[in-house]
Amino acid sequence: MKIYGKRIEKAQALMREQGMIGIMVMTRDDYQYFFGETRVQPRAIIPAFGEPVFICFKAEEDEIRSALGGAEVKFFGHVGEQMFSVTKTFKTLIERANHEPGFSPDVKPKVGMQMWFQTPAFLVDLFRKLNPQVQLVPSDPVMDELRMVKDPEEIEKIRQSQKIAALGMDRLKELLEPGKTGHELATEITYTMMKAGSSGTSTPIHINSGIRSCWIHGKADHEEIKDGDLVVVDLTPKFQGYCANLARTFVVGEPEPQQLKLIETYFEINKATREALIPGVTVGRLDRIGRGICTEKGLKEYHLNGISHGIGLRFEETPASTILPNHRTIKIKEDMVMTIGHTILAIPGYGGVRFEDVYLVTPDGGEILVDYPLDYEF
Amino acid sequence: MKIYGKRIEKAQALMREQGMIGIMVMTRDDYQYFFGETRVQPRAIIPAFGEPVFICFKAEEDEIRSALGGAEVKFFGHVGEQMFSVTKTFKTLIERANHEPGFSPDVKPKVGMQMWFQTPAFLVDLFRKLNPQVQLVPSDPVMDELRMVKDPEEIEKIRQSQKIAALGMDRLKELLEPGKTGHELATEITYTMMKAGSSGTSTPIHINSGIRSCWIHGKADHEEIKDGDLVVVDLTPKFQGYCANLARTFVVGEPEPQQLKLIETYFEINKATREALIPGVTVGRLDRIGRGICTEKGLKEYHLNGISHGIGLRFEETPASTILPNHRTIKIKEDMVMTIGHTILAIPGYGGVRFEDVYLVTPDGGEILVDYPLDYEF
Incomplete structure (x- = not known):
């Protein structure tokens, strides 16, 4: 698991450089890159400060906890709850970032998301609609830096x-x-x-x-x-x-x-x-x-x-x-x-x-x- | 081919009802639905008035002409040309629609696009950036009406x-x-x-x-x-x-x-x-x-x-x-x-x-x- 922790730390340093309060992970490749395991339609948030948050279907609770160890996992029973969980998490991240150097309450904070072929268009639009307090940007400036060079x-x-x-x-x-x-x-x-x-x-x-x-x-x-x-x-x-x-x-x-x-x-x-x-x-x-x-x-x-x-x-x-x-x-x-x-x-x-x-x-x-x-x- | 022509006509009537000047086809399912043949990453525009326009890689020219008959096909050599072709086509469609009842030069015309899982997020954003003169909307109000009931x-x-x-x-x-x-x-x-x-x-x-x-x-x-x-x-x-x-x-x-x-x-x-x-x-x-x-x-x-x-x-x-x-x-x-x-x-x-x-x-x-x-x- 060491390598995954290091990748997350590097991503967080790059997010802070880019003024992103977090990255919304919506694709299997980013998920595997950061957490070393695969699942279909994973949803996780990697904040610029603090621990990743996972947003999972409630029936997967026991299984995902055993796969990920002591991670913070939020559960949903239907898609509305899932969206609510994401929005709530970003509200917390904005508050946290406002106390950090380089982030200002006057500027709409940036959230990164992968925008390649595996990110469905409607989810991006839905994210924007439900999170007007943030500015959605491609996560490439962070992810390219990490992922282009292979270990x-x-x-x-x-x-x-x-x-x-x-x-x-x-x-x-x-x-x-x-x-x-x-x-x-x-x-x-x-x-x-x-x-x-x-x-x-x-x-x-x-x-x-x-x-x-x-x-x-x-x-x-x-x-x-x-x-x-x-x-x-x-x-x-x-x-x-x-x-x-x-x-x-x-x-x-x-x-x-x-x-x-x-x-x-x-x-x-x-x-x-x-x-x-x-x-x-x-x-x-x-x-x-x-x-x-x-x-x-x-x-x-x-x-x-x-x-x-x-x-x-x-x-x-x-x-x-x-x-x-x-x-x-x-x-x-x-x-x-x-x-x-x-x-x-x-x-x-x-x-x-x-x-x-x-x-x-x-x-x-x-x-x-x-x-x-x-x-x-x- | 009869069935495909009828589908296009029905789609065009629905587009006019919805005030859409056209639908940008970006997915294999819509493409097969309207043209009866399959290809990977097809791009076509079905206007509310007139004939469909296809935007294809130039080396596919002969092959696509023989597959589609006398259709209007525009060819590109690289991705920049492809985008330019799309933008130019929509400019023509706006001009055409402005002469039609129900469309007004004062209102940003609507263009429909499928926003489900197969539409990559970055292409939607790119389309919006390159076509600020139109309003991109989900094509569902047109396509659902057609596709929900099966023949x-x-x-x-x-x-x-x-x-x-x-x-x-x-x-x-x-x-x-x-x-x-x-x-x-x-x-x-x-x-x-x-x-x-x-x-x-x-x-x-x-x-x-x-x-x-x-x-x-x-x-x-x-x-x-x-x-x-x-x-x-x-x-x-x-x-x-x-x-x-x-x-x-x-x-x-x-x-x-x-x-x-x-x-x-x-x-x-x-x-x-x-x-x-x-x-x-x-x-x-x-x-x-x-x-x-x-x-x-x-x-x-x-x-x-x-x-x-x-x-x-x-x-x-x-x-x-x-x-x-x-x-x-x-x-x-x-x-x-x-x-x-x-x-x-x-x-x-x-x-x-x-x-x-x-x-x-x-x-x-x-x-x-x-x-x-x-x-x-x-």
């Missing part, structure tokens, strides 16, 4: 997760052939990865063939894979909460020169990006390297920004410039874990390719977590 | 999905025994359901045993199931976008009197609710029936509101009173599809039970879509 245990879990993705890709390679559907393949891959310990995937299994290899996001449906198709496969299993990301593109049958050109260009982009992935670089800089290579090859107009993103308890973590363009200027640090190969290099109406792996940032460039083969012919 | 094709898809859930539950019953973990069981159930056509589940597979049978939300982890445990299993596969919901509770070994009492009470609640599920009733009324039975049995304090909710392209659809308490007063109509058995009846520190099925609302009460056995002994 050894986190890196190991991401590596284990990536190993599971590799087992899934092995299974795909055993089964891929014309006439199979994405759904049939996804069924077998899911089974392989769950047997190896994956709790599921953080995005739908992406098996896009033919013209749909151009898609940024993927699915695995009932369309048959055909001879000559480009097939983009992207696997994102989770292991103990930590995400993996392994993408490969296959050509079913003999590759055409145009297909080969896309593939070889992607290899070059990945290689150059990997070497450049050193502390101090920005994702914007990595994109410029990629764009340079595409320009040389006459593929400039098919280049999309966002070649690399952070990964951890969330599938796409800061820096995530395809979601938040201002992340292009964030400086990468040692011990961050990043993907290389995020965007599709795609010619509209023809097809696209993606090769993606996960790397640890070292002073010498990206250290690949699992060195999975780059073969593409089928 | 025969939708009912059939939910029934197919529920049949897949039944296959998953059969598999669970074959495998359930002390020493197994929730994760092991979930692995086999997932495989069975995907082989039967499920694209995945809409919530994590819920296999909560022992004291965790009290949880509202579930997971399937590495804790072993023990003799004497209550085991709550809740399966939510999706088939062609439509959700199922089948929950059963099992006692591993000989049931204790207290366990039997919880189970029998739940059976009584479900039976009474099923009979009461007729047009004109409210979910609030169904809850009162449940509370009455719990009170008779001395279990009043363990009763939680929210015995029934809508189901369709979303796992929990309107009325969904455990999410939005004001849904308790919505009047149920014929041909709505509802679950019965949503909440856990749980004694803190002891255990909980849930038995849940999916019903079609008829004038005579709920018609069960798949009549799955209610056995509980193992």
Whole structure:
């Protein structure tokens, strides 16, 4: 439990720097990060001063007390009570903060909340309506500082997760052939990865063939894979909460020169990006390297920004410039874990390719977590 | 395609009634509802007047044109362009609406957006920032009217999905025994359901045993199931976008009197609710029936509101009173599809039970879509 206490202390120091009176935890990733255990739809408040407060369904009382030790837990019987509990807790936190240096009763105090994909829009609006005395802000300035750099245990879990993705890709390679559907393949891959310990995937299994290899996001449906198709496969299993990301593109049958050109260009982009992935670089800089290579090859107009993103308890973590363009200027640090190969290099109406792996940032460039083969012919 | 055109027309009439100039489609369920096809992170605008506008990644251009026919499609190369496209479209829509009766240039026009679990909070805030000329409101007043009542094709898809859930539950019953973990069981159930056509589940597979049978939300982890445990299993596969919901509770070994009492009470609640599920009733009324039975049995304090909710392209659809308490007063109509058995009846520190099925609302009460056995002994 030591590591969790330290994370909370660090978060509290950052909250005070940012003038936040607390962070409202609404997502599983933040909850696991701070308390080391998982539950669905957890709700907790980490104040800038004092101990965390948990807000839980009353039937979970005994169980959550035994999981969390002597924590302060408030219980609700229905959703109205839950909201009331949150509002009451923040009133107490405002009073407490008003006695602390740096906080003033004249300024609407800030409360941080994660605003990424897992935070439902209506809960944010409801929070604002019920807590007009506070100013809701993204918790990123606190959480990014903590979560961008990974500790050894986190890196190991991401590596284990990536190993599971590799087992899934092995299974795909055993089964891929014309006439199979994405759904049939996804069924077998899911089974392989769950047997190896994956709790599921953080995005739908992406098996896009033919013209749909151009898609940024993927699915695995009932369309048959055909001879000559480009097939983009992207696997994102989770292991103990930590995400993996392994993408490969296959050509079913003999590759055409145009297909080969896309593939070889992607290899070059990945290689150059990997070497450049050193502390101090920005994702914007990595994109410029990629764009340079595409320009040389006459593929400039098919280049999309966002070649690399952070990964951890969330599938796409800061820096995530395809979601938040201002992340292009964030400086990468040692011990961050990043993907290389995020965007599709795609010619509209023809097809696209993606090769993606996960790397640890070292002073010498990206250290690949699992060195999975780059073969593409089928 | 006929049905989709009609849905759009109905939505447009409702938008005009509500004074909305358009709906911003951000979720897969709304997208499938209006256009009959699926894609990940779709973005489309349905205006109150005129044709829908699609905003897509440029590499998907050919593919999306062939999927949608002669639709108006705008393409973006990066996220900034995408946002610009949205803002520009709404400016045009405002100008168009200003010439229509019921819309005034002096009033900030309304734009509807789904605000449920799949709408990321940050995108809502970003939309508000970039489109200060409009007032963002929940699209529920339009979408609920359309989506609450299901057409025969939708009912059939939910029934197919529920049949897949039944296959998953059969598999669970074959495998359930002390020493197994929730994760092991979930692995086999997932495989069975995907082989039967499920694209995945809409919530994590819920296999909560022992004291965790009290949880509202579930997971399937590495804790072993023990003799004497209550085991709550809740399966939510999706088939062609439509959700199922089948929950059963099992006692591993000989049931204790207290366990039997919880189970029998739940059976009584479900039976009474099923009979009461007729047009004109409210979910609030169904809850009162449940509370009455719990009170008779001395279990009043363990009763939680929210015995029934809508189901369709979303796992929990309107009325969904455990999410939005004001849904308790919505009047149920014929041909709505509802679950019965949503909440856990749980004694803190002891255990909980849930038995849940999916019903079609008829004038005579709920018609069960798949009549799955209610056995509980193992």
